[in-house]
Amino acid sequence: MPFRPHTRSRWDWLSPLACAGLALIGVFFIYSAQLPVHGRNWITQLVWLAMGGAIYLGVSLIDYRFWLSVAHWFYGLALVPLLLVLVPGVGSERFGAQRWLEIGPFTYQPSETAKVAVLIMAASLLVRERIGTVRDSLGVLGKLALAVGLPLILILLQPDLKSAIVLPPMVFAMLFVSKLSARFFAGALAAFLVIVALVSWDTWRYASFMEAHGYSYLRDRGKFEAQTWVPLHDYQRNRIISFVAPDKIDPMGIGWNQRQSLISVGSGGLTGKGWTQGTQAQLGYLPRSVAHNDFIFSVIAEEKGLLGSFTVLSLFGLVLFNGIRIAGLARDRLGTLIAVGVTVLFTVHVFVNIAMTIGLVPITGIPLPFISYGGSFVLSCCLLQGLVQSVYRFRKDFA
Numbered sequence: 001m002p003f004r005p006h007t008r009s010r011w012d013w014l015s016p017l018a019c020a021g022l023a024l025i026g027v028f029f030i031y032s033a034q035l036p037v038h039g040r041n042w043i044t045q046l047v048w049l050a051m052g053g054a055i056y057l058g059v060s061l062i063d064y065r066f067w068l069s070v071a072h073w074f075y076g077l078a079l080v081p082l083l084l085v086l087v088p089g090v091g092s093e094r095f096g097a098q099r100w101l102e103i104g105p106f107t108y109q110p111s112e113t114a115k116v117a118v119l120i121m122a123a124s125l126l127v128r129e130r131i132g133t134v135r136d137s138l139g140v141l142g143k144l145a146l147a148v149g150l151p152l153i154l155i156l157l158q159p160d161l162k163s164a165i166v167l168p169p170m171v172f173a174m175l176f177v178s179k180l181s182a183r184f185f186a187g188a189l190a191a192f193l194v195i196v197a198l199v200s201w202d203t204w205r206y207a208s209f210m211e212a213h214g215y216s217y218l219r220d221r222g223k224f225e226a227q228t229w230v231p232l233h234d235y236q237r238n239r240i241i242s243f244v245a246p247d248k249i250d251p252m253g254i255g256w257n258q259r260q261s262l263i264s265v266g267s268g269g270l271t272g273k274g275w276t277q278g279t280q281a282q283l284g285y286l287p288r289s290v291a292h293n294d295f296i297f298s299v300i301a302e303e304k305g306l307l308g309s310f311t312v313l314s315l316f317g318l319v320l321f322n323g324i325r326i327a328g329l330a331r332d333r334l335g336t337l338i339a340v341g342v343t344v345l346f347t348v349h350v351f352v353n354i355a356m357t358i359g360l361v362p363i364t365g366i367p368l369p370f371i372s373y374g375g376s377f378v379l380s381c382c383l384l385q386g387l388v389q390s391v392y393r394f395r396k397d398f399a
Contacts, residue, residue: 011060011389011392011393012322012326012389012392012393014318014322015318015319015322015323015385015388015389016056016385016389018315018316018318018319018322019319019370019381019382019385021315022312022315022316022319022369022370022371023049023370023371023378025300025311025312025315025371026045026296026368026370026371026372026373027042027045027046027049028042028275029275029292029296029299029300029303029371030042030045030292030296030373031276032275032276032278032281032299032303033281033288033291033292033296033299034288034291034292035276035282036281036282036283036284036288037288039288039292041292041373044373044375045373045378048374048375048378048379049378049382051378051379052378052379052381052382052383053382055379055382055383055386056382056383056385056386056389057386058386059382059383059386059387059389059390060386060389060390060393061390061393062390063390063394064334064335064338064387064390064391064394065332065334065394067120067123067124067387068123068124068127068334071120071121071123071124072121072124074116074117074120074121075117075118075120075121075147077117078110078113078114078116078117078151079114079117079150079151079154081101081108081110081113082110082111082114082151082154082155083154084101084110085098085099085100085101085110085158086098086154086157086158091158092107097158097159097160098158099111099158099160106375107375107376108375108376109163109374109376109377111151111155111158111160111163111164112163112376112377112379112380113376113380114151114154114155114163115163115166115167115170115345115380115384116380116383116384117151118147118148118151118167118170118171119170119338119341119342119345119384119387120338121147122144122147122148122170122171122174122337122341123174123334123337123338123341125140125143125144125147126140126144126174126175126178126333126337127333127334127337129143131175131178131179131180144171144175148167148168148171151167152164152167156231159233159236161236161364161365162364162365162366162367165348165352165364165366166345166348166349166352166366169344169345169347169348170341170344170345170348171341172185172188173340173341173344174337174340174341174344177327177336177337177340178333178337198230199230199232199240202228202230202232202237203237203240203241205224205227205228206224206228206234206237206241207241209223209224209227210223210224217234217238217241218238221233221234221235221238222234224237239362239363239364240362242258242362242363256287257286257287257290257295257363258356258357258359258363260280260285260286260287260298261286261295261298261356261357261358261359262357262358262359263280263285264278264280264281264286264295264298264299264301264302264357265297265298265301265302265309265357265358267279267280267302268301268302268303268304268305268306268308268309269305269306270305270306270307271304271305271306271307271308272301272302272303272304272305272307272308273302273303273305274303275303275304276303277303278299278302278303279302280298280299280302281298281299281302286298286299290365292372292373293367293372293373293374294353294356294363294365294366294367294372295357296368296371296372296373297309297312297353297354297357297368297371298357300312300371301357312371313354316346316350316369319346319385320343320346320347320350323339323340323342323343323346323388324339324340324343326339326388326391326392326395327339327340327343327391329392329395330391330395331395331396335391335394335395338387338388338391339388339391342384342385342387342388343388345384346369346381346384348366349366349367349368349369350368350369352364352366353366353367353368353372354368369381
């Protein structure tokens with residue numbers, strides 16, 4: 001019976017308490033970011049968190065080995081909305097991207113479910129198949145490439161780069177703990193460097209093309225896309241250029257958000273300006289369309305300063321450290337793979353989001369777990385952490 005409220009193991013309270021703290025911080029600063037326009041998304045966030053808490057509890061009570069038996073079904077069901085969202089008239093389009101499904105009063109983002117499905121499917125394949133040298137592992141690597149590649153392509157077609165970039169690190173971490181040959185990772189690193197070089201070359205060609213024809217980076221987006229076979233959109237190239245050469249692009253356009261984010265973070269000082277007193281979000285310099293989600297860390301840094309930022313980072317550190325600890329406590333490979341996969345997924349989200357707000361990486365729109373506003377994302381975070389709790393609770397069933 002997969003659903004068991006009682007096991008021989010006690011609950012782990014470190015991660016859920018840290019996640020609850022992050023969620024509470026998120027609600028307070030979503031309220032602050034939207035105070036000038038009397039936004040009520042903080043109330044909606046509370047509803048999502050309540051639903052997420054129920055999902056967390058339910059998943060925690062299910063033996064994680066149950067997911068091994070339904071991995072293929074769950075994966076297949078997760079692909080259906082990924083296909084539906086691309087159908088004209090079915091998927092909801094916003095800001096030039098078709099990433100959402102409207103379900104009554106709610107908006108659902110299928111890519112969030114796809115992350116969970118890829119995690120479970122990858123763990124299932126790695127547990128069932130023999131892993132060793134690259135030659136011995138070609139079969140499982142081929143299956144894994146197909147299982148990850150299909151949703152990855154569908155996500156990129158939306159386009160949704162932020163959801164796509166978190167999947168490869170998660171899968172590579174799972175392969176690493178499966179003790180795959182080091183030659184594979186050397187080859188993967190080489191491939192990554194080739195991709196970086198290709199994107200850099202393509203972005204340079206884009207900048208040269210726009211300047212040679214006197215085009216505007218903002219008004220004439222899309223003109224270069226017919227001139228190249230690299231599957232990037234011009235708005236994505238603009239983000240790269242705004243990061244490496246901000247003077248080339250109108251600072252009131254592409255680079256505005258990041259510039260204002262840097263001002264927010266830098267002006268917070270040690271203790272900040274006070275809750276609801278941050279001028280960047282309150283006066284609208286940090287755009288209100290992103291202050292409560294993608295750039296929520298900037299609001300926290302301005303209003304609570306270095307101490308508030310350190311508190312958030314410490315809570316995330318507890319969650320990530322505890323995830324690795326639980327991976328080490330797991331008694332089977334499936335438990336280890338799930339805990340490692342979830343922890344790396346969260347690590348990428350935390351690192352990229354915060355690095356984006358302080359100008360270390362280009363803007364990708366990746367949200368901050370439990371803090372950024374967003375229903376589908378909150379629910380997926382709760383489900384993923386529920387899986388880690390399940391690994392902890394049921395690990396002693398092997399004793």
